[in-house]
Amino acid sequence: MTEADSLRSRLSRKPIVVAPGVYDPFTALIASRAGFTALYVSGAAIAYTKLGRPDIGLVTMTEVTDTLALIRDRVDSHLIVDADTGYGNALNVVRTVREFERAGATAIQLEDQDFPKRCGHLDGKALIPAPEMCGKIRAAADTRRSRETLIIARTDAVAVEGFEAAIERAAMYREAGADMLFVEAPRSSGDLTRMGEGITAFAQNALGDVVFVQLPELQAYEKGAEAATVESVKAASGVYMPLDGEVLAVNPALEDAPELVNEDPLGEGWFFRFQPSDASAVARLLDQDAYDRLIKAQAEA
Numbered sequence: 001m002t003e004a005d006s007l008r009s010r011l012s013r014k015p016i017v018v019a020p021g022v023y024d025p026f027t028a029l030i031a032s033r034a035g036f037t038a039l040y041v042s043g044a045a046i047a048y049t050k051l052g053r054p055d056i057g058l059v060t061m062t063e064v065t066d067t068l069a070l071i072r073d074r075v076d077s078h079l080i081v082d083a084d085t086g087y088g089n090a091l092n093v094v095r096t097v098r099e100f101e102r103a104g105a106t107a108i109q110l111e112d113q114d115f116p117k118r119c120g121h122l123d124g125k126a127l128i129p130a131p132e133m134c135g136k137i138r139a140a141a142d143t144r145r146s147r148e149t150l151i152i153a154r155t156d157a158v159a160v161e162g163f164e165a166a167i168e169r170a171a172m173y174r175e176a177g178a179d180m181l182f183v184e185a186p187r188s189s190g191d192l193t194r195m196g197e198g199i200t201a202f203a204q205n206a207l208g209d210v211v212f213v214q215l216p217e218l219q220a221y222e223k224g225a226e227a228a229t230v231e232s233v234k235a236a237s238g239v240y241m242p243l244d245g246e247v248l249a250v251n252p253a254l255e256d257a258p259e260l261v262n263e264d265p266l267g268e269g270w271f272f273r274f275q276p277s278d279a280s281a282v283a284r285l286l287d288q289d290a291y292d293r294l295i296k297a298q299a300e301a
Helices: 007-011 025-033 043-051 061-074 090-103 130-143 163-176 189-200 215-221 226-234 252-256 279-285 288-300
Strands: 017-022 038-041 078-082 107-111 150-155 180-183 240-246 261-263 271-273
Touching: 007 017, 007 078, 017 025, 025 038, 025 061, 038 061, 043 061, 061 078, 061 090, 090 107, 090 130, 107 130, 107 180, 130 150, 130 163, 150 163, 163 180, 163 189, 279 288
Parallel strands: 017 038, 017 240, 038 078, 078 107, 107 150, 150 180
Antiparallel strands: 261 271
16 A cells, blocks of 8 residues: 555545444445445444443454454455554553554554443443553554554543543643544534544644544434534544444445434435444343443442
8 A cells, every 4th residue: 555545644635534333344345345445443343243242341352353354354445443442551552553453454543441441432431540541552653563554542531531631631642642533422513613623722743633533422412413513524624534333234225224324424325224323222232231230249349
């Protein structure tokens, strides 16, 4: 791949990059054949489909590496890969980056949750100290063999420490060497605007003002606001926006099941089937409460 074809280069210009979520070679092939040049390998989706378990830190680095390698063997798209917490401390991050890059990752996403991590939209999350996360980011940036392998820093601080603290953490992660910033779980289009303004104030890096945004999580909070949200994101500079959901089909026949379909969200003529916007439906199916009770009992023992 030439530098001109790299994800880093693509993110430096408009329009926004749309990366459908995938979890195996089949879904990756569907999205790739539909014309998408970037795909998001979702850790939560791997937990759901490979283990049939909730996204609470059960998926291992080796399982994601194996999945990533199989996807890379089938598609040439840019692969943005969810690495959770890096599966441990900074030393574990070093090994994770080496393995993911070798398996074909184009971008590697790390988050600042403590272990055991939880899906960003679940309650009960805990964070590691920001300086510790900065150490992980520096380890990732120093370990990558190619400058074209991007490091995405995600913070879950909105739900734990508040919105302003999340922006402050993002600023620290940028200084530590992150190429892209992901402030998890904004609750409204207003939060999205504040996030963009706050990050723009400091994130003048090689990619410009690159922010990682998820559309469906805003839809879950603000019914009917998706059109305005899309327009606000389209107007931003160099924004990477994954469609956070499993690609099960790209077929207009899905119009027959409107409750499962985000119909043509970006006006490009594609149809996607997403995980339910009501996260409680997934939690019930995967016995989330049982895991929560077990974790609570262990903490109190």
